[in-house]
């Protein structure tokens with residue numbers, strides 16, 4: 414379809430001074446669409462927006478959404494990325510992708526989405542064990558994206574290679590001051606023995622780097638996928654209220670279990686709950 418304003422040249426008379434030309438809005442739209450389709454956002458998340466995300470009276474969740482809003486507004490002047498933590502199905506990927514999309518749309522930056530496991534398998538596919546390097550074609554866009562979303566951090570079993578590769582990616586971005594948004598199903602437990610803690614899943618070095626480079630946004634909630642239709646705020650609040658408040662991970666350490674049995678109120682959660 415042709416543009417009446419610029420007749421598809423991409424240039425038109427400047428609004429302030431007709432003797433000059435400026436980029437037409439249609440050209441900008443075209444650039445943004447190209448950037449969006451290059452961001453590798455999976456089809457099911459392609460329309461994610463913060464505006465369409467149903468929230469409810471859950472202080473930690475509302476804080477996460479507010480931090481995402483601020484991130485969009487302030488980008489690229491942001492000190493830290495975001496790390497969304499919580500059980501599966503509570504909308505972490507929605508918030509992460511909505512933030513990525515909006516930053517691309519508003520600021521016209523190169524953004525990139527990767528599921529952590531698929532990133533690692535892509536890198537692995539080109540990895541040369543003799544030279545211990547991967548194709549630069551795979552790594553460069555990940556390291557150089559102005560905003561990267563790494564979904565489901567900690568899902569991959571931590572081997573030396575996984576740890577080394579993830580640290581390379583994340584450290585390079587950190588040193589180049591390029592923000593990253595992570596999601597993870599693994600809680601940031603202070604108990605370093607807990608097998609399902611973020612620390613154990615990503616390793617000590619990555620964990621301390623994440624602390625430096627990200628705002629930790631941990632929240633709980635009902636699984637959105639348990640609802641047949643799009644749930645209302647009331648539906649979500651009701652389901653959330655019915656959940657046990659301090660759910661231990663399946664393979665929690667013996668010490669945490671013992672504490673729970675003794676009914677100790679403080680289980681060493683660092684994420685904290687409302688008002689904590």
Ligand SMILES: [Zn+2]
Nearest residue numbers: 416419437439
């Ligand atoms: Zn035009």
